[in-house]
Amino acid sequence: MSRLGEFEQIVLLAILRLGEEAYGVPIAEQIRERTGRESSRTAVYVALTRLEERGLVSSRMGDPTPERGGKARRYFRLEPEAIELVRESKASLESMWEGLDPILG
Helix, strand or coil, rough: CCCCHHHHHHHHHHHHHHHCCCCCHHHHHHHHHHCCCCHHHHHHHHHHHHHCCCCEEEEEEEECCCCCCCCCCEEEEEEEEHHHHHHHHHHHHHHHHHCCCHHCC
16 A cells, blocks of 8 residues: 655545545645644645545535635545555554653653
8 A cells, every 4th residue: 555645644634524524725724723734725735636646535526605606615535545544654653653752751
């Protein structure tokens, strides 16, 4: 299985947290709220496009927003392979962190 970059992992975790409401703006907000990291919508959409090309996320178009000329939102969800990669990544990181608390204080 291919590996995930840090930002890709963060985007996937944001989608997991948001569930059915996962589209660009809330994903970027979730990243900012949880990590303190400012991520432009462009950066989020570039990552989402890359993840979709890899078959890790899929998307669907929602209904247009109610305001005049409102755009339809593109909602994202994780595919099973993405969930497995997130699990593997978590296990790897936990293994690397094991025993470091005394060193780090």
